[in-house]
Amino acid sequence: MHLAYPAVLSALLFCTGLYGVLARRNAILVLMSVELMLNAVNLNLVAFDVWLSKTAEETLHSGQALTLFTIAIAAAEIGIGLAIVLAVHRNRGTSDIDRLRDTAERHDTDGPDHDAVTAGETEKAEATA
Amino acid sequence: MTLAATAGLLAAGPNARAAAETHGFLSPTGVEIAFLLVGLVTFGAAIVTVTTRQLVHAALWLVVALGGLAVEYLLLTAEFIAWVQVLIYVGSVVVLLLFGLMLTRAPIGRSPDADSGNRWAALTVAVAAAAALVWVVVDAFRTTWIDLDGPAAGSTEATGASLFQNWVLPFEALSVLLLAALVGAIVLSRKAKAEAATAADSTPATRSRTDRSETDRSEKEGTR
Numbered sequence: 001m002h003l004a005y006p007a008v009l010s011a012l013l014f015c016t017g018l019y020g021v022l023a024r025r026n027a028i029l030v031l032m033s034v035e036l037m038l039n040a041v042n043l044n045l046v047a048f049d050v051w052l053s054k055t056a057e058e059t060l061h062s063g064q065a066l067t068l069f070t071i072a073i074a075a076a077e078i079g080i081g082l083a084i085v086l087a088v089h090r091n092r093g094t095s096d097i098d099r100l101r102d103t104a105e106r107h108d109t110d111g112p113d114h115d116a117v118t119a120g121e122t123e124k125a126e127a128t129a
Numbered sequence: 130m131t132l133a134a135t136a137g138l139l140a141a142g143p144n145a146r147a148a149a150e151t152h153g154f155l156s157p158t159g160v161e162i163a164f165l166l167v168g169l170v171t172f173g174a175a176i177v178t179v180t181t182r183q184l185v186h187a188a189l190w191l192v193v194a195l196g197g198l199a200v201e202y203l204l205l206t207a208e209f210i211a212w213v214q215v216l217i218y219v220g221s222v223v224v225l226l227l228f229g230l231m232l233t234r235a236p237i238g239r240s241p242d243a244d245s246g247n248r249w250a251a252l253t254v255a256v257a258a259a260a261a262l263v264w265v266v267v268d269a270f271r272t273t274w275i276d277l278d279g280p281a282a283g284s285t286e287a288t289g290a291s292l293f294q295n296w297v298l299p300f301e302a303l304s305v306l307l308l309a310a311l312v313g314a315i316v317l318s319r320k321a322k323a324e325a326a327t328a329a330d331s332t333p334a335t336r337s338r339t340d341r342s343e344t345d346r347s348e349k350e351g352t353r
Contacts, residue, residue, distance in 0.1 A: 001157065001160055001161050001164060001205075001274065001275045001277055002161070002270075002274055002275070003270045003273040003274060003275050004266065004267050004270050004271065004273075005161065005164055005165065005168065006164070006168075006201065006205065007266040007267075007270055008263050008266055008267060009168045009171070009172065009201070011259060011262035011263050011266055012172055012259055012263070013171070013172065013175055013194075013198075014258075014262070015255045015256070015258045015262065016172070016175040016176055016178075016179055016255070017175070017179070018251075018254065018255045018258055019179055019251050019252060019254075019255035020178070020179030022247065022250070022251030022254060022255070023179070023244050023245060023247065023248045023251035023252070024179065024243065024244060024245065025242055025243060025244060025245040026184060026235065026240075026243060027233075028184070028226060028229045028230055028233065028235070029179075029184065029187055031226065031229075032178060032179075032187060032188065032191050033179055035191065035195075035222060035226075036178065036179070036191070036194065039194075039195060039198050039218070042198070042210075042214075043198060043201060043202075046202055046205055046207045046210055046283070047205055047275070049207070049282065050205050050206060050207060050275055050277070050282045050283065051273065051275045053282040054275065054276040054277075054279070054282065059291075060295045060296075061282075061283075061287060061288060061291035061292075061295075062295075062296075064207060064209070064282075064283050064291070065288075065291060065292050065295070065296040065299075067207075067210050068210070068213060068288075068292065069299060069300075069303055071210075071214065071217050071218070072217075072303050072306075072307060073303070073306065074217075074218075074222065075221065075222060075307070075310075076306060076307055076309075076310035077310075078222050078225055078226070079225065079310050079311070080310055080313050080314055080317070082225055082226070082228070082229040083313070083314040083317035083318055084317060085229060085233065086229065086232055086233065086317075086318070087317050087318075089232070089233045095233040095235075096242075098245050
């Protein structure tokens with residue numbers, strides 16, 4: 001098999017996940033896009049490990065071992081990420097990452113939260129207009 | 130008769146296994162065609178995952194994309210990784226994501242604000258990155274071929290041997306990381322429960338709701 005097939009597929013999947021991370025608004029959809037990006041990396045690792053294990057004399061099978069590690073780290077990441085999203089949802093009542101603007105620079109000094117939200121949204125509307 | 134059949138199977142076994150090892154299930158062109166078709170399905174499912182406006186459908190299309198990737202691993206003769214992919218991703222990660230969608234009370238049906246306002250900027254960045262990556266990768270590996278004949282590169286035996294000969298220390302460190310992640314998830318959930326319990330007297334409806342989601346959370350931890 002041509003090595004370009006899995007490499008191109010993994011690049012396309014990575015960019016799909018990149019679009020999802022940048023464009024999605026719900027935090028859980030962002031986590032799904034992160035999973036897509038991690039899977040693209042896994043496909044790349046597996047393809048190059050299969051290529052190297054047939055080409056080189058002695059390999060450590062590092063690609064497949066690192067793929068297993070990536071899968072385990074992704075499982076840990078999704079557990080912690082969902083716990084954080086659920087905690088944020090309990091405290092704020094939303095999982096919308098556009099509304100979590102506590103660390104953003106706000107124009108008024110200590111206004112209430114919804115003022116900051118509306119200011120941010122009007123600023124976004126001005127930016128998109 | 131059973132003994133004879135067993136003996137016949139044993140006699141035919143090594144030949145059949147050798148034939149399977151040398152030729153595999155598909156011819157090399159068949160492997161390429163299957164890889165392309167499954168890759169198209171996987172890519173389409175990934176596109177639908179990041180563009181659909183129905184949140185639960187996004188998780189279900191993610192199942193299709195991850196299952197397609199498992200088939201790609203099988204075609205690349207990495208069978209252990211393929212079954213681990215099916216077990217971990219399709220089996221548990223998607224279930225965790227669906228639990229998360231339910232616990233955050235995601236809207237069933239179309240939600241008009243699934244995409245944020247910077248969709249076109251994100252599309253520009255993604256298309257530019259895809260063009261650059263595909264160009265560089267195709268240009269770099271234009272004359273490189275994977276030899277898929279012979280014994281499988283990613284059989285359970287080969288993967289296990291390399292994992293426990295060369296990668297023992299990272300493997301153990303990874304188990305510690307998984308333990309830390311488990312403890313962290315429980316701690317995050319418990320702190321939310323304590324805060325909810327202190328503020329529970331004023332709003333008993335909130336109390337019951339958070340308790341229910343807490344039990345769901347602990348069940349999910351148990352399954353994970």
